[in-house]
Every structure is written in structure tokens, then in C-alpha cells.
Amino acid sequence: MRRAQRELSEGILLTDQYQLTMAHLYFRQGLHRMPVQFEYFYRTNPSYGPHQSGFTVLAGSGSLWAWMAEARFTEKELSYLRKQTGRNGKPLFHSDFLEWLSLEGNFEQLQIVGVQEGRVAHPTVPLMAVQGPFAMAQILETPLLNHMNYQTLIATRAVRMHQAAEGRPILEFGLRRAQGYGANPGVRGALVGGADASSNVGISHALGFDPKGTHAHSMVQAFMAMGGGELEAFRAYADVYPDDCLLLVDTVNTLESGVPNAIRTFEELRKKGHRPVGIRLDSGDLAYLTLKAAQALDAAGFSDTTIVLSNQLDELVIWQIISQIREEGPKYGLEPTAVIKRLVFGVGTSLVTSKGQAALDGVYKLTAINRHNKWLPAIKVSESPSKTVNPGAKKIWRLYDKRGKAIVDVLAKEDEPLDELPELHLHHPVDFSIQRKLKKKDLSRIEQIWVELPQSGPDSPLFDTIEQMRRRKDADLECMYDGVKRLVNPHLYHVSLTHELCELKSQLVSQARRV
């Protein structure tokens, strides 16, 4: 796509047409500056077919702030809106509205509170509340969802892969099969979730990470077509990258050609005083090949080399590979832990597209409007009760038991001092008849998980770094029960409403049904 097309489509017009037609209607009705509150939440944890997640890790907000800070209706954008006509051939948007967009059509007046990037999140819990002028809060819906849904999806997947890999490095390799330029925010999500680096050059540099890579089959093929062989290709690589020599060993035959040629190349490097990095396996039975290659490398005195694995890996495949190595290692005279400790996982399509679950079902719903300086709760009743929005301004709390583990996220009305009550009366978020009481003395911590966002602008040194987000993620994971973190059939983490919020919701639902 042309640069100009990318710029136009990634600026403030990265939104849905109906956001603009509604903003125009609010303008005509004099409602465009009315303060409103929208909330962002998602409904279900990602499920990848045979396995599912018991939580998510929130990502995307930093990208969203940076996007919001620059998004403007400039003459370029307005010229397109000006030209669009309705069925009657007249301009769809009136010129006074476009004039207003050019002056106030930015996101500077929006205030956002919510959960910080990198934190663990759960379904139905509001993760962000956007307050501000109706028209601009409305236009923000689509870009907010686009940023948050995708990066949260990918961060969550990266966490799972990292878990399966028992902390061994995860490299993101997915650009070639990613969903277009979505690859780039995808890499950011992967890094927040704990991927160590990416092969994607541009976005890695843009985010301050060194891109990683080895070489491809084509290099070896070219040397073979010229009448040489794999060994010549390896030697050429070692010659250019004597201290970064990581060789792909499966172009011809992994065990009969690739590994012996790699070892020969490594020996030559060693003689010249260099330390080879390792090999990459990209096809076949990866656990078996790892063990055989480790044996050969050990025998040649290269037991400190890395073995990078790639080829359609996901968390289950990584899990399987590690289990197999653990089980079969001793048969090959290898200490399994030592073998596992030299592994690095290159993950492509499954991570960057979140194979099996390509979207997070996050939504952005109007929960309150402010008339004459008073907040009025807004509700949307759905025929399926689980889809009925939790109304009004609120606060979100996370409760920890005496062992320091998080046990429930609680949605409360804004003025409920949960941390001051001796006992909390909680309801199931859909079936209100399911309820329980929690005593404060049985809890170790009552945490308000919403903070003001963004805490500072994208160019401020206070702006969150990916490293900070990763630390938040690690801290939250540490406070979760293992059952919730399980890769398959995780325990259900509880989300509850306070008794007071339940009552407000019931009352508004009855009112709405009477309209």
C-alpha cells in the first residue's frame, strides 16, 4: 500500500463510519460536548480449540495513547468527509460539524482510568473507563478496541508460550503470515506478554529491541545450486558472523548433513578463537532431533551452544517437546534439564495471529451520561442476560486471600469503600441469586485496580516501558493460583458484583423493559 494510503488509514479515520455519523448527530442535537462514560471490557477468555486461557494480560494501551496524542482531523481527512454524500446527493456531514472536528476533534479532553498495561485481566471486568465529550468518546470506540483487543490477545498468547517454555526464550517470527501490518502491534503485544525478541526488523527497532534472526534455507540452496554444498554455505556464514554463528541445519538432512557440517564449522571457528552460538532445527521430530543434536554437539565439546527450535510451534507443541526431552533424555545419556536450558523457541503464525482464536471479543459500552453535572447510569438490556451492561460509574477491586493469591475481581459502585467494610456481600455477575459473603479478616489485601491512565505522555520518561509491563505481568502471575494459569482446562477465576451494584442493575433493567 502507498505511504499516503497507510497514513490516511492509520490516522484518526481508523474508525467506523457510524462513529462519525453518530458524532454528527450529537453535534446537531447539542450533545457532542455532554460528558459520558464508556467502559472497555471483554466477555470471554480466548479459547484455542483444544485448550483455553483462564485469564488475559492487558496490552495495547501505550500504543493507544501514542495514537490518540497524534490523531487529528486535518484538512486531508476533512476533504474526504466533505466529499461524501448521502442518497440525496447532498453532503453527508454538514460543514459546521466538520469545522468543529477541525477545532475540537481530538482526544485531549478525554479522561481515562483503568487497569495498567501488563496486568492480568478477567472477563466482564471493566478494564478502562473513558470519560469526556460524547462525540469524541464515541469516535474513540473503534480505535480503542482495535488497539486493545489485538494486543491483549497476543500478549496473552505469549504468556502461555512462555509458561510452556518454562521461561526459556520465545522469539516472535510471524511477520510473513501475520495479518498485514497488524504484525507490528502484534510484536508489541508479544513483547509485553514476555516474548524476548522478534525477527521483525522495523517494529523491533521502533520499540528499542534488537531484532533477531539466523539464516534461511535459500542461502544453503544457493550454494548448492552453484555446485557447492551445505558446508560451504555454513563457512560463508561463519566467516561474516564469527561471533553470531547460528546455523540452520535441516536444508539437506539434519542428522546426516546439517549437524556434522555445523560442528565442522564450529570447530574451525573455535580454532580462530570464536565461540559459536548454536543451531536451528526447523522440521521433523524436534524433540528427537534436539536430543541427537545435543549428543553430537556435546561430544564435540560444544555443550554450551543454543538449539533454536521452530516450525509451527504453539504452547502445546512446546509443552510436548519439553516433556519428550524430559522423558527420553536419559536414554541418550543426556541430563534433560541441561538440554532444556539450551533451547530457544521461534514462534511464528500461532503467536502473531493467535491461531485458533484470532480475536478477543472486547467491547466498549456506554455506562453513564452526565446531565446538569449529575452522572446518570446508562444500560443496554440484552436478551442474553450475560450481555447486559453493568451500569453507572464504578470502581474495580481485586481481593487477595491470606496466602496472597488473587481470588476475585469485584465491580462496585463508585462510592462503595470496599476496603473499609468488615464484610463484603458479593453476587454472581449474571445469576444474582448466587451470592456469598467475604470477611475482611480472611483477606490479605483489597486492591483498587483502576488507576488514572495514561499516567504521562508518550514522550515522557514516566511513560511505561515494556520492561515495566513485563514486571507487572510477572507480579500478577505470581499472585495467581496455578489452577487459573493452567494451559488446559483452567479453573474459573471469580468475578462478582457488589450487592449495591446488583440492586442498581436490577432496577435499571426493569425500567428499561418498561420503556
Next chain:
Amino acid sequence: MRRAQRELSEGILLTDQYQLTMAHLYFRQGLHRMPVQFEYFYRTNPSYGPHQSGFTVLAGSGSLWAWMAEARFTEKELSYLRKQTGRNGKPLFHSDFLEWLSLEGNFEQLQIVGVQEGRVAHPTVPLMAVQGPFAMAQILETPLLNHMNYQTLIATRAVRMHQAAEGRPILEFGLRRAQGYGANPGVRGALVGGADASSNVGISHALGFDPKGTHAHSMVQAFMAMGGGELEAFRAYADVYPDDCLLLVDTVNTLESGVPNAIRTFEELRKKGHRPVGIRLDSGDLAYLTLKAAQALDAAGFSDTTIVLSNQLDELVIWQIISQIREEGPKYGLEPTAVIKRLVFGVGTSLVTSKGQAALDGVYKLTAINRHNKWLPAIKVSESPSKTVNPGAKKIWRLYDKRGKAIVDVLAKEDEPLDELPELHLHHPVDFSIQRKLKKKDLSRIEQIWVELPQSGPDSPLFDTIEQMRRRKDADLECMYDGVKRLVNPHLYHVSLTHELCELKSQLVSQARRV
């Protein structure tokens, strides 16, 4: 993400690190200008779980040409590459290589032949052959795959939805749950595949399409929270958009509130001389609600209004809705065809993320190198025979039977004049023992499906329009047997190698195994 970050990550650094390290190696070895040929093909048709496609529709090349035409190593890109160091702390890329990139690091010297955008394509058939200097043909791998794999995936899905919808309009609504900015190339793919329009404002304008939209629940909710009701919201909308009035009727209760309020609003519009557009149903049993709404609209004299359906639609859901309307329409005193003819389908996540199959497995493989003005075939042997690349320079042919239907795509050596032979000797692409002979007299057409690409630059009036691509797609679909187009369990379309190409491949495989 900041604009500067988007620009950096969507320019020439939209590639994998190993493409750069290999290009650097070719430079060091004096191979960077050696002409080579890479081919693009995919291995399997998309399979969405319970259903799968029997073909794809190629998309993305126009975006790729436009990207290639502008992609350059400017000082901005080079400054990042210059700073990157290896493990020894020295620069990873030598300065003479970076200097060369600044001078010749563009795609102007690459020649591309292949299948035109919009045409029907099949697995294992080379769809593009890139010839030119090794270093730049190598760097192109990742961006080419990124553009082609995703847009082809989405174009194919749009074709399927269009088929299920029996030609009724498909609107792309997926931006909010798309994979980041990938939404934008996704919209382009959807349009190539036959989606009529998109709600995504920026990319629609960038591609010369009017974005489409209605209004959201939040607008109705806001009027309700202010003490008004759905009817007030509808009237406000009708007031601003009297000739574009399409009302979302499920915020409160579709049949008891939404449809009656919409009809009342439409009656008021009619009195003022306007023609209402229709309603949108976004939840519940869409076929049943369509029939009930159609009844009510007909009774009020609005039988020419549109009914837009949305809510997690995909090709199977669309198919089910149309079947149900066809079956149950008469029970409601409705002519099913008339009801179907007023439908429009708004498709979100399933289309833009290709739910169930989030990536096409397209690859880009070295097939030949040119030494001393002679093309030498290159091969990569895989332990799985279906992954062994078809070597050498070649031509691709499509054969049509006497009924004018396409029956097989044939990979041939470059110098085989398939259209001049009285009989064609074809082999199964993997199991060479399966073979057959086709007589020219039994064929109506022998078409060479590769042409020179791009036929002209992105700013030329000769550059393909999306309309042209859609016509190509329609023409190709017309020439396909219904069995191959089936939404579920499609027939297998044949792809064959000529006898001569088989012999070359067998010979190279044996050679490679001996290395």
C-alpha cells in the same frame, strides 16, 4: 503507536532480520547482484474447521507493488542498522554493505511474472516468480508474503460469504476486532473478493470507496439515559439523515419496541417526502426476526426497505439464515425470494480475521540461480515429499474442458509449448506414479496464467482497479465446476506437473540426497 513508529515499521524494514543478515552475506561473497528466481505459492487451501475452501482468490499484489515502489533504505533506516551490534560488540552490518543498500537497496531491478490479482488460485501452483539481484529478492520475501498471504486469505473468505449470501451485499465491519492495523489491508482483500463496502473510514476513502454505517446502541442508550426513549433517538437520526435513515432496532426489544418505533419514524419521514432506507438487526434469531420485521414493514407499506443483518455472521450462518427464510417465509405469508432480496449482511470478525483459519501458508522459495548467464535450478529437499520445491524456471498453464470449465493447473518447464502439443503427459505433483494423458482435442482452451507483473506503476491509470480484479474473479468463478466452489467438502481441483518437469525434479532430488 506513534506515526514515526508506524512509518519505520511499515517501510523497507517490514522484513525479517535474517533477510538482512543473508543479504549482507551475499554482499560479502559478491553474490548480491547474482540473478535468482524465487517463487511464491501456498500449500493448502484455507480450512475453517467445519468447512473449507476448494480454492483461493489471489489478492495483495497491488498493495505490494505500491509498497515496493516507495520502499527505500533512507538514512533513518540505515541509522538503526548501523547501531546494531553482534555479540562481539562490533557492528553487525559492515558499512560498505549499508552504503550499497542506500544506493541499490530498492526493488526496481526485480522482474515479476505471475497470476493477476483477483484470479482463482490453487495450492502448490506458483503464483508469482520474482527474478532479480539475490540480495533484494531475498529481502522481499517477508513483505511479499505478508501482503499476499493475508489479502488472499481475506479475499477468499469474502468470496465464500458472497456465495453464501447469493450475491446480496456484504459489508465489512471488522475493524474493532481486527489484528491491529492489519484491518486496512484486510479491507482491501475483502473488496477484491467481492465485499461491497466497509465501515472502516480511512482505508475506504484511501481506496476510493464510500464507507458505510448505520448507528450503534450507544446512541439509543444515551437518549434513554436522558429520560427519552428509542423513538426519540430514531427521530433524531431521521432528522439528521432523512434520506439515509437506517435504524438499529434491537437496543430494547426488536419486535416490541425497535420495529414499531422504526415504522413510526419511517411514516413521519414518508409524510415529509423522504424514503427510509431500512433497519438493522444485530442480535437474536436473525432469520425469524427478519421474517417478523418484513411482515411489519410490508404491512406499513415499507416493502422496499433494506434489512441489514449483523452479529457474528460467517458463510455458514448466512447460509443457514437464507435457508431458514426460504423454508419458513411462506408460513408468514411472505415470498422468500422477496425477503432475501432485501437483505444486506454486515460481517465483522469472521471476515477480517478469517476466523477458524487466521493465516494462509504461503511460502517463497528459491527455485533457480543464474550463473554466467545460465539458469541453474535450485531445490530444497524436504523429508515430507509434498514440501519439496518444484525446481527451475517454469510456466504455468490452466486447461479448460470442452464445457469451458477449468480442470487442471499445470506446472511446466519454461520451454515446453503446452499449447502446441497434441497430447499432454501429466503427473500428480507428489506421487509421480499417478499420471494421465490429456488430448488437446478434448480441451477448449490452454491458457498461460502467468503474465508480467505489475503491468504498470501504482500511479498509472493502467494499474488494476479493484473493479477489474472483481471482474477477473467473477470470470474465473464462472469457469469453475460447482463442486470445487462448494462451501463444505469441496471437490479437489487438480494440479499436475508435466512429465519433463517431473524428470528434472526427480533428478535434482537424487543429486541433493547424494550431497
